Amino acid sequence: MLRTLTRAGAAGLALLAPVAAFAQEAAEAAAPVPNPGNNAWMMTSTILVLLMILPGLALFYGGLTRSKNMLSTMTQVGATAALAMLIWVMWGYSLAFGDTTYDGTLGLFVSGGSYFLTGMDAASTAATFTDEVISKYVFVSFQMTFAAITAALILGATAERMKFNAVMAFVPLWLTIVYFPIAHMVWAGGGLLFEDGALDFAGGTVVHINAGVSGLVLAYLLGKRKGYPAEPMPPHSMTLTMVGTGLLWVGWFGFNAGSALEADGSAGLAMINTFVATAAGALTWMVIERAAGHKGSALGFCSGVIAGLVAVTPAAGNSGPFGAILLGILASAVCYFAVAKAKAKFGYDDSLDAFGIHGIGGIVGAIGTAVVYQPFLGGPGDGSTALSAQLGVQVFSVVVTIAWAGIGTLLAGGLVKALIGLRVSEETEFDGLDIGEHGERAYN
Amino acid sequence: MKFIIAVIKPFKLDEVREALGSIGVAGMTVSEVKGFGRQKGQTEIYRGAEYSTNMLPKVKLEIAASDDLAPQVVETIQQAASTDAIGDGKIFVLDLASATRIRTGETGDTAL
Numbered sequence: 337m338l339r340t341l342t343r344a345g346a347a348g349l350a351l352l353a354p355v356a357a358f359a360q361e362a363a364e365a366a367a368p369v370p371n372p373g374n375n376a377w378m379m380t381s382t383i384l385v386l387l388m389i390l391p392g393l394a395l396f397y398g399g400l401t402r403s404k405n406m407l408s409t410m411t412q413v414g415a416t417a418a419l420a421m422l423i424w425v426m427w428g429y430s431l432a433f434g435d436t437t438y439d440g441t442l443g444l445f446v447s448g449g450s451y452f453l454t455g456m457d458a459a460s461t462a463a464t465f466t467d468e469v470i471s472k473y474v475f476v477s478f479q480m481t482f483a484a485i486t487a488a489l490i491l492g493a494t495a496e497r498m499k500f501n502a503v504m505a506f507v508p509l510w511l512t513i514v515y516f517p518i519a520h521m522v523w524a525g526g527g528l529l530f531e532d533g534a535l536d537f538a539g540g541t542v543v544h545i546n547a548g549v550s551g552l553v554l555a556y557l558l559g560k561r562k563g564y565p566a567e568p569m570p571p572h573s574m575t576l577t578m579v580g581t582g583l584l585w586v587g588w589f590g591f592n593a594g595s596a597l598e599a600d601g602s603a604g605l606a607m608i609n610t611f612v613a614t615a616a617g618a619l620t621w622m623v624i625e626r627a628a629g630h631k632g633s634a635l636g637f638c639s640g641v642i643a644g645l646v647a648v649t650p651a652a653g654n655s656g657p658f659g660a661i662l663l664g665i666l667a668s669a670v671c672y673f674a675v676a677k678a679k680a681k682f683g684y685d686d687s688l689d690a691f692g693i694h695g696i697g698g699i700v701g702a703i704g705t706a707v708v709y710q711p712f713l714g715g716p717g718d719g720s721t722a723l724s725a726q727l728g729v730q731v732f733s734v735v736v737t738i739a740w741a742g743i744g745t746l747l748a749g750g751l752v753k754a755l756i757g758l759r760v761s762e763e764t765e766f767d768g769l770d771i772g773e774h775g776e777r778a779y780n
Numbered sequence: 781m782k783f784i785i786a787v788i789k790p791f792k793l794d795e796v797r798e799a800l801g802s803i804g805v806a807g808m809t810v811s812e813v814k815g816f817g818r819q820k821g822q823t824e825i826y827r828g829a830e831y832s833t834n835m836l837p838k839v840k841l842e843i844a845a846s847d848d849l850a851p852q853v854v855e856t857i858q859q860a861a862s863t864d865a866i867g868d869g870k871i872f873v874l875d876l877a878s879a880t881r882i883r884t885g886e887t888g889d890t891a892l
Contacts, residue, residue, distance in 0.1 A: 570824060570831050625825075639827055
């Protein structure tokens with residue numbers, strides 16, 4: 337829609353000033369050049385997302401584990417991200433955003449061409465949401481960090497018991513079967529959910545529901561940790577979890593405001609939403625703790641921050657600031673009940689609540705985006721899509737993502753389980769994965 | 781002679797030490813200890829999951845006192861360490877067979 341408006345504006349201008357017409361024709365013939373401001377912001381955003389992974393997510397997850405699993409958790413996050421980056425440039429980018437688009441059913445799920453980034457050089461550009469372009473290598477890198485963090489997020493559900501080589505075998509399979517097709521479906525022209533009109537600004541479905549559901553399925557394939565839930569397994573360092581949370585929040589601005597693909601007003605909207613939804617989520621979790629008769633806790637604060645961030649991700653540029661606050665409050669409350677009540681009731685061992693916060697928060701955010709998008713809540717939508725219609729589209733995108741992630745992870749995880757096994761030995765699990773899998777200790 | 785062992789709340793240590801100094805107690809041994817009594821422990825809650833810690837940190841005082849001074853020591857500790865809340869601690873009094881000052885070899889009350 338933005339694209340159409342800008343083009344109409346440019347045409348109007350040309351009519352009013354016929355003298356400039358020749359110059360404009362000449363300009364149209366030349367290849368578009370990225371605006372350095374946009375490029376600079378996108379490069380910054382890309383690095384901010386890297387900040388979310390290493391050290392953000394590594395510290396956040398690491399602090400939540402027992403001290404004997406601190407390093408293994410951080411190493412899995414780091415190595416997963418590194419592996420995802422290499423796979424992204426080999427075939428991931430092609431399958432998600434490649435230059436070759438397929439007609440018919442195949443085109444709904446993947447694209448092709450551009451394998452090993454062929455046909456790309458420093459002058460190549462990628463389209464944004466207006467007539468601007470950014471450098472293609474920047475776009476490829478930006479999207480690369482999304483693939484990397486999504487794969488790493490899953491590890492929160494499997495922490496403290498999954499073999500390192502099983503992680504390294506699972507990640508390429510999972511990215512290929514699950515992540516690249518979902519990214520294509522939601523974000524690429526011709527993709528199933530993109531064409532359906534699904535709103536996902538920065539990855540509510542692609543990143544959070546996807547990672548959360550995949551984590552839950554993998555946790556089911558792995559089984560519960562030895563001693564869970566009878567033995568106490570409290571986080572070993574709330575300090576580091578708090579540091580990780582801070583880095584995640586900071587990095588998330590790259591994630592959300594970067595998803596505008598330009599340093600424009602839409603990025604500014606995503607920025608303010610990322611502030612206020614998160615603030616609302618953080619305080620809501622602490623208020624609920626008090627209402628439940630406990631003390632407002634540091635982990636409650638951190639959990640609320642993540643719940644707010646997750647929920648505002650699909651809505652970042654698709655909501656007004658007060659819609660974002662509502663979304664943060666709602667997601668934090670729902671995630672609290674998922675983590676504190678539902679998890680205990682159903683008895684699954686989602687070690688660090690990857691599903692409880694990313695999966696559930698993502699679902700609340702994706703569906704809620706239909707509501708906060710509407711102009712009556714200050715959203716940027718023009719009201720041309722009725723609330724009920726948009727709700728239908730959002731629910732459909734959530735269902736497709738859950739099904740695709742669930743079945744795909746069952747396949748990828750099942751294959752790894754059959755070939756090399758997913759779980760460490762009982763002895764390694766007891767001694768901790770730091771020593772058992774990496775031969776190091778986090779603390780001496 | 782009596783040997784007095786008192787287990788008190790850590791934050792009360794300074795008050796107890798001051799009070800004992802004012803009645804003429806010349807020395808004591810202090811250690812940080814963990815244990816439980818009727819207070820049982822405390823509960824930690826992480827994202828809704830409860831973990832109970834059944835050992836709580838306390839401070840243990842060991843004081844040797846003459847038979848005359850001992851009742852006063854017990855009373856002083858009791859008053860200075862009390863907060864009227866559960867977990868204030870306990871005082872034990874034992875008979876002390878002998879005491880020797882290492883530097884001089886003095887024994888009995890004079891060694892205290």
